[in-house]
Amino acid sequence: MAGHMVQVTGATVDTTDNLAMFAGLQKAFIANGAILGVVDFSNTMLTVAAVTTPPARGDILTQATHGGVMVVDFVDAAKTHIYGFTTTATLFNADHAFVSNNAGATMDPASITPSATAEGRTMPLWYNWTKYAGTVGAMPAKAYLGCFYRGRAVLSGNPASPHQWYMSRQLNPFDWTYAANDAQSPVMGGNAEVGQVGDIVKALIPRNDDYMLFGCATSMWLLQGDPCSGGQLTPIDTNTGIFGGTAWTWDAKGNLWFWGTNGIYRMEQGKGIPQCMSLVPLPDLVKDEAADPTTHRISMGVDTKRGGIFISVLVLATGVSSCYWYDTRTEGFFPESYHSLTGAYSLLNYQANADADKGLLVGCTDGYIRKWDSAVASDMVGSVATAISSRAVLGPIPADPKSLASAVVNDVHVEVSGGIVGGSETASSPVNVKLYAANVAEELISNMNSAAPNIVTTSRPLGPQITKKNYRLGGRYFAVELQNNTLAQSWAVENVLLNEGK
Numbered sequence: 001m002a003g004h005m006v007q008v009t010g011a012t013v014d015t016t017d018n019l020a021m022f023a024g025l026q027k028a029f030i031a032n033g034a035i036l037g038v039v040d041f042s043n044t045m046l047t048v049a050a051v052t053t054p055p056a057r058g059d060i061l062t063q064a065t066h067g068g069v070m071v072v073d074f075v076d077a078a079k080t081h082i083y084g085f086t087t088t089a090t091l092f093n094a095d096h097a098f099v100s101n102n103a104g105a106t107m108d109p110a111s112i113t114p115s116a117t118a119e120g121r122t123m124p125l126w127y128n129w130t131k132y133a134g135t136v137g138a139m140p141a142k143a144y145l146g147c148f149y150r151g152r153a154v155l156s157g158n159p160a161s162p163h164q165w166y167m168s169r170q171l172n173p174f175d176w177t178y179a180a181n182d183a184q185s186p187v188m189g190g191n192a193e194v195g196q197v198g199d200i201v202k203a204l205i206p207r208n209d210d211y212m213l214f215g216c217a218t219s220m221w222l223l224q225g226d227p228c229s230g231g232q233l234t235p236i237d238t239n240t241g242i243f244g245g246t247a248w249t250w251d252a253k254g255n256l257w258f259w260g261t262n263g264i265y266r267m268e269q270g271k272g273i274p275q276c277m278s279l280v281p282l283p284d285l286v287k288d289e290a291a292d293p294t295t296h297r298i299s300m301g302v303d304t305k306r307g308g309i310f311i312s313v314l315v316l317a318t319g320v321s322s323c324y325w326y327d328t329r330t331e332g333f334f335p336e337s338y339h340s341l342t343g344a345y346s347l348l349n350y351q352a353n354a355d356a357d358k359g360l361l362v363g364c365t366d367g368y369i370r371k372w373d374s375a376v377a378s379d380m381v382g383s384v385a386t387a388i389s390s391r392a393v394l395g396p397i398p399a400d401p402k403s404l405a406s407a408v409v410n411d412v413h414v415e416v417s418g419g420i421v422g423g424s425e426t427a428s429s430p431v432n433v434k435l436y437a438a439n440v441a442e443e444l445i446s447n448m449n450s451a452a453p454n455i456v457t458t459s460r461p462l463g464p465q466i467t468k469k470n471y472r473l474g475g476r477y478f479a480v481e482l483q484n485n486t487l488a489q490s491w492a493v494e495n496v497l498l499n500e501g502k
Helices: 285-287 442-447
Strands: 020-024 027-032 034-040 046-047 061-064 068-075 081-084 098-100 118-121 124-127 147-149 152-158 161-167 201-209 211-216 219-225 229-237 248-252 256-260 263-267 297-301 308-315 321-328 334-337 345-350 361-365 370-371 377-380 384-387 390-398 406-418 432-438 457-458 466-475 476-485 493-501
Touching: 027 147, 027 152, 046 361, 081 124, 098 118, 147 201, 152 201, 161 201, 201 248, 201 263, 285 308, 297 345, 297 361, 308 345, 390 442, 406 432, 406 476, 432 442, 432 466, 442 476, 466 476, 476 493
Parallel strands: 020 147, 248 297
Antiparallel strands: 020 027, 027 034, 034 124, 046 081, 046 118, 061 068, 061 098, 068 081, 147 152, 152 161, 201 211, 211 219, 219 229, 248 256, 256 263, 297 308, 308 321, 321 334, 345 361, 361 370, 377 384, 390 476, 406 466, 406 493, 432 457, 432 476
16 A cells, blocks of 8 residues: 545644544544644535625535535534535536525525635535534533544544533534434533543543443543443443553554553453453553653554554654553564664554455654555665664573472574575575573573673575584573564574583
C-alpha cells in the first residue's frame, strides 16, 4: 500500500495538545481540547448569506431549475453554511436558487441562491463541531476523549469536569439537548439513571454496540446497553486504572488489553477482572519506563497478521520510544526499539478489502504512515534503508537443573533454516553466535548485558546449515546469543544444541 496524504483545507489543530479522532456517519470527529472539529467525507456544503431561520435537519432542499436534491444534515452557528447529502447525480451549483420541500418548512428566506458549493466526496470538508444552529443544549467547552457508540458521538476529558461524559442524540452528532426525554435523547452522566463514573475518565473504550468501558485513573467501569434505554453502569475493578486514551486495544478473540496501574493487563471479553500479564516476565515495567501522561503517549495495537500486540511508550516531544511485542501464540514479551523519526504517535488495525493492504498502520513522528512487511529485510527511515538489528538469547541454561553441579561444553551446534538443495524455504542469512558461561546466573546475565561473551562465531549461510565448533568451556550456567544487524538480511534458526563434554 502506497500513496500520498493531502491536507484537508482549513483544518487547524493544536499538535502541542492531546488529540483524539474517531469515525462515524461518514465523518471523522476531532476532540483537541477547545478545538472540536468535523472532517466530512460525504456532504455537500452550500455557502449562503446569513439566513434568518435555517432549514431543519432532515429537510429536503431542491434546485428545481438545475435538478439537485439534498437532505440537510447540519447548519453552522453563523447560519452561513448548510451541509447536506446530495441524493441525485446532479450536484448543487451557485447559479440557481434552492427551496425547502418540507410541508412544514420554516426556512427564511424561502428561496436562497448559494454563493459557492463544495463536495466532501471530492475533497473532505472541515468545519467546527458545534450544536445545530438554533437548538438548545451545549457541547462541553473542551474534550480530549471521544468515540462512537450505539450511533452516538461520545465525549469526555473535559478538564473542568474530568469525571463527566457526554453523548449526542443517536445518529445526530449535532444535537446536545440533554433535557429531551426519549430513548434516543442526548445524555450526560448525572441526568440519566446510569449516572456518573466515580473517577477521572482517562479512556473511552467501545466494543461494537454491545457495551462500552470507561477507563479511569484508578478504576474500570462498564456501561451495558444505552443510557437512555435501560443501560447500566457498574464498576468492574476499583483498584486498576488505565494510563490514557490510546493505551488499549482489542485482540482477535475479543479480549481487551491495556496499560494499567501495574503493567499490561488483559480483560477476558472486556468484562472480566483485569489480569496483569507483565507482572512475572516484566515485574518492574511501569517503574522502568517511568511514563508520565503529560510527557508520554502509550499506544497499543493488535496485529492480526503477525499474531500479537504492539506496545509503544513514546516521548511526545522527541518521538523517542521504547516498544514491546507481545506474541499471543507464545505468550511472550519481546523488547523492540525504533528510530525516533518512526516513533508511533498513533496505531490503527486497518482491515482493507485487499489482503496485501491489511495490517497495523503506524502514524510516525516524521509524518509518514508505515506498516510491517515480513517480506522486507530492512527498515526505511524516511527514504534511507536501515539495517534491522535483531537478537535472541537462550538462557540462562543450568548445567544440571536438579543440582549445583557444573559442566563442560565442548561444542555449540546451530542449525539455521532453509537452503537445502531442491527445498522450498529461503536460506537464512548468517547468524552471529555468542556463547556465555558462568558459575552464577547473575554473573551470566551481567556478562550478557555488558556484551562480554566467552566465545564468538558465525553460522554458515550455505553448504551444511550447521555451525559446530569445538571448545572446552566450563560453568554451572550457559547462554547462547544469536544476532544479525546487517542491511537487507534476515535469519531463522531451527536448532541450538550445547554438547556436554568431559
